[in-house]
Amino acid sequence: MTSDTLNPNPLVQALERMVLIRAYEDTLVGLHGQGRAAGTCTSVGQEASAVGVVSALAPEDLILTNHRSAGHLLARGADPGRLMAEVMGKRDGYCKGKSGSLHIASKEIGVVLTSTIVGGELALATGVALSRATLGGEGIVVCFFGDGAACEGRFHESLNLAALWNLPILYVCENNQWQAFVHRKETTLAESVVPQAAALGMDGTSVDGNDVEAVQAAAAEAVAAVRRTRKPFLLETRTYRLRGHFEPDDQSYVDPGELEHWRGRDPIALLRARLERDGRLSAAGADAIAARARAVMEQAVAFAEASPYPGAEDLTSDVYA
Structure with a gap:
């Protein structure tokens, strides 16, 4: 899905990517319901955060992400077919079918790892950034995590070391209000994680994570600051996950009014409404974007299902002592 060749408007391109992310995850949920794919943690409702931040990055920048990683991977340019193959445990997946949906990594697009351990990527990002600072270069490290991870001790430890050592890390807290099955208000009185970074001497800002244009602007400024100063920065995107913690999940614990x-x-x-209102995209054009995303996913599923499973000889490959 090459949106760049379809419409040169950056916001229309952002919509293309967001629609593709949604189509990918909706497809995966549907396949799981049919018994054709494993369950996963989706990022439905958080697409603006992923696309807005990743659009501000350069090819040399490295990404570490969490269990809601599909949006970040697809925004970075991952192939939907190879992602789907990985989730299905197939050999043509990014990690040869060994990672499932929660541990996908891809050196070719600069995604160092996906960690299903809450806050695990925070600790590892410190080491990756220390290596980057030692070796030099313009690239920075971007670490995505949720508000649940911001309640972990490793959040404070990692940010403290990054601030103390002047490490080029952009921390992105996707504050989606839920920590698995527990609401954020049940775990902390703080409305934002930004003051916690400030207490460690780190600059930060909070932005409406459902407004991709606002996220793009805030991310561009944050990335520029990290690149210029070689010091860490915290960007909080205030968003919400519209599906449950893990598929399947009926969200019976969620206040219906809040969800609505x-x-x-x-x-x-x-x-979409903004683009149509401003005359930058027609309703037919928006429908065409959705149709293209569905077509891409049909091809992705066909590719993944045609891919072979790893053989017995793969059991000990890519294993290091």
């Missing part, structure tokens, strides 16, 4: 409010702030619907 955030469905009204669906980032894809908001961006």
Whole structure:
């Protein structure tokens, strides 16, 4: 899906990527319901955060992410077919079918790792950035994590070391209000994680994570600051996951009124409405974007299902002592 060749408007391109991410995850949920794919943690509702931040990055920048990683991977340019093959445990997946959906890594697109351990990527990002600072170069490290990880001790430890050692890390907290099955208000009185970074001597800012244009602007400034100063920065994107913690999940623990409010702030619907209102995209053009995403996913599923499973000889490959 090469949106760059379809429409030169950056916001239309952002919509293309967001729609593709949604189509990928909706497809995966559907396949799981049919018993054709494993369950996963989706990022439905958080697409503006992923696309807005990743659009500000350069090819030499490295990404570490968490269990809601599909949006980050696809925004970075990952192939939907290879992602789907990986989730299905097939040999043509990014990690040869050995990672599932929660541990995908891809050196070719600069994604160092996906960690399913809450906050695990925070600790590892410190080491990756220390290596980058030691070796030099313009590239920075971007670490995505959720508000649940911000309640972990490793959050404070990692940010403290990054600030103390002047490490070029952009920390991105996707504050989606839920920590697995526990609401954020049950775990902390703080409305934002930015003051916690400030207490460690780190600059930061908070932005509406469902407004991709606002995220793009904030991310561009944050990335520029990290690149210029070689010091860490915290960007908080305030968003919401519209599906449960892990598929399947009926979200019976969620206040229906709260869920309905955030469905009204669906980032894809908001961006589409803005583009149509401003005359930058027609309704037919928006429908065509959705149709292209569905076609891409049909091809991705066909590719993944045709891919072979790893053989017995793969059991000990890519294993290091």
